[in-house]
Amino acid sequence: MRNKSSIMIKLIPYIIVTTIVFLWYYMTNVSLTADPILIPKPQQVIRAFIKDRVWMVQGLFASLGRLLLGYIIAMPLATYLGVWSAWKPIVHRIFYPFIRVLSPIPPLIYSPFLVALLPSFKSASMVMIVIGIFMPTYLNVVHRLDHIEEKILVPALMLELNDYEMVHYILLPYAYPGILTGCRTTLSTSFMILTFAEMMGADSGLGFYIRYFADYGNYTNVIAGIILTSIVILIINALFGFVEKVAVPWRT
Amino acid sequence: MTNNKNILKQKGIKVECKDLSYYYAQQKNKEVLQKLNVVFEPNTFNVVLGRSGCGKSTFLRILAGLQEPTEGLVLLDDESSTQPSLEKSLIFQETELFPWLKVNKILEFVLKKSNREAANQNNNHFRVIVNDILERLNLGQAGDLYPHQLSGGMAQRVAFAATIAQGARLWLMDEPFASLDPDIRQDMRDLLLELWQYNSWKIESKSNEIKSRDIHNLSFQPIKVLLSNKTIVFVTHDIEDVLHLAEHLYYMEDGKFTRYLDFSDLDYEQKEHFRTEILDWFRADDTSKVENLNAKG
Numbered sequence: 001m002r003n004k005s006s007i008m009i010k011l012i013p014y015i016i017v018t019t020i021v022f023l024w025y026y027m028t029n030v031s032l033t034a035d036p037i038l039i040p041k042p043q044q045v046i047r048a049f050i051k052d053r054v055w056m057v058q059g060l061f062a063s064l065g066r067l068l069l070g071y072i073i074a075m076p077l078a079t080y081l082g083v084w085s086a087w088k089p090i091v092h093r094i095f096y097p098f099i100r101v102l103s104p105i106p107p108l109i110y111s112p113f114l115v116a117l118l119p120s121f122k123s124a125s126m127v128m129i130v131i132g133i134f135m136p137t138y139l140n141v142v143h144r145l146d147h148i149e150e151k152i153l154v155p156a157l158m159l160e161l162n163d164y165e166m167v168h169y170i171l172l173p174y175a176y177p178g179i180l181t182g183c184r185t186t187l188s189t190s191f192m193i194l195t196f197a198e199m200m201g202a203d204s205g206l207g208f209y210i211r212y213f214a215d216y217g218n219y220t221n222v223i224a225g226i227i228l229t230s231i232v233i234l235i236i237n238a239l240f241g242f243v244e245k246v247a248v249p250w251r252t
Numbered sequence: 253m254t255n256n257k258n259i260l261k262q263k264g265i266k267v268e269c270k271d272l273s274y275y276y277a278q279q280k281n282k283e284v285l286q287k288l289n290v291v292f293e294p295n296t297f298n299v300v301l302g303r304s305g306c307g308k309s310t311f312l313r314i315l316a317g318l319q320e321p322t323e324g325l326v327l328l329d330d331e332s333s334t335q336p337s338l339e340k341s342l343i344f345q346e347t348e349l350f351p352w353l354k355v356n357k358i359l360e361f362v363l364k365k366s367n368r369e370a371a372n373q374n375n376n377h378f379r380v381i382v383n384d385i386l387e388r389l390n391l392g393q394a395g396d397l398y399p400h401q402l403s404g405g406m407a408q409r410v411a412f413a414a415t416i417a418q419g420a421r422l423w424l425m426d427e428p429f430a431s432l433d434p435d436i437r438q439d440m441r442d443l444l445l446e447l448w449q450y451n452s453w454k455i456e457s458k459s460n461e462i463k464s465r466d467i468h469n470l471s472f473q474p475i476k477v478l479l480s481n482k483t484i485v486f487v488t489h490d491i492e493d494v495l496h497l498a499e500h501l502y503y504m505e506d507g508k509f510t511r512y513l514d515f516s517d518l519d520y521e522q523k524e525h526f527r528t529e530i531l532d533w534f535r536a537d538d539t540s541k542v543e544n545l546n547a548k549g
Contacts, residue, residue: 160336
């Protein structure tokens, strides 16, 4: 009995998706109750995918490139600063209060100012993405290390490690699994900033693709873009999960 | 020659507490430790027995240098000590050390950090010592495992191994066997006694890599590690720990040592005669608590 119900529970998401697709198909093809412009037929969306595949793939890579760059800049910076902040009270005093106070402000707020301040829209959007990843990652690292287990900290203290050794051999490895988990949680925020920025002023990327066709009222391609973006986020999320498993062998 | 000199130097530490008090800033009237005066002689096995909450863990943390006493002094070999240091090791109920390293890497790391003057030595030398320690503690198979893959008993063995590698001369132990199965607990007590009584390794290494006399011929410092004597302060509420391990028994009650028994040169059977007496201490402790409560109520 229990087995049967657990299989049912696992099937629920698939059933929901199938139902939505079916309803979509039914309303657009059979009952014709849906607005033909706002809600195109599923087969039209599939056709849009096929027709625009090159454009979409290029857009995809443009977006991923920006995202990757954002992570490459923000993650090491946030992690390193976070670890030092957790270890040295003076560093903590300098950075933590500011980042703590500023972190709830959505980075998108800065966009009009950053666009005016920085030479290109691209650089402005990069700065926003970096801020969006940096703040939560930094706080995550500091908080994780605030609660470092005594059974790990005490043996390290007894070894009379200097600051450099403490940070590099003890605190960084300790923070590391949390950082990878943090990557997944910052993913949605950073993607939101990214696509928003692309919608505002980029000339490539997934956000730009959606915006471009929305301007022309071509909602078939808009929906195709939304579906593609969702799939990409799902894949990246799964990828992070996989990396977490492989890269952290000490945590089963 | 230099080696011999090192061996002579490695006595256990003499621990002296003078008027040691500790209380939380908010509750000055409730002292966790009350003017403790005690001397643990070098190379002795001291057991501190007491109910949970009597202050024994705080006492150990102050000895380790993790907490500062509100008043009073801790002297190690007649010098004031307020910081954690290589000479001390604190072993908890559950140890994981550095969960991101495999066991042999943990020991190698500890060995290197506690022998900085030999840090430029060939890594092989360190590995030889690590393998030797592992083998002697029956951890031969554990070297390539991560700490989370170890059983409770093995994890405590690894903690001992790390303490040996560190060369700690003062072993502070906070109920180290409390979370182990009873039969493993007894094995661990035997092992601990054996380690304490060693003033040198028994020379019977099975490893091909190292012959016993080679240990003495190694030109660098870690040799001292294997030969150091130790003073042990062991905190527990388990009477079996007392009867199997204690050379000096201190009973702690409300932050004070209220009773003491000298068990030197007594074996388990002889100590067994004291079981009822010790259990009575617990009972008296309880009664006084109840009386206190009644008086307050």
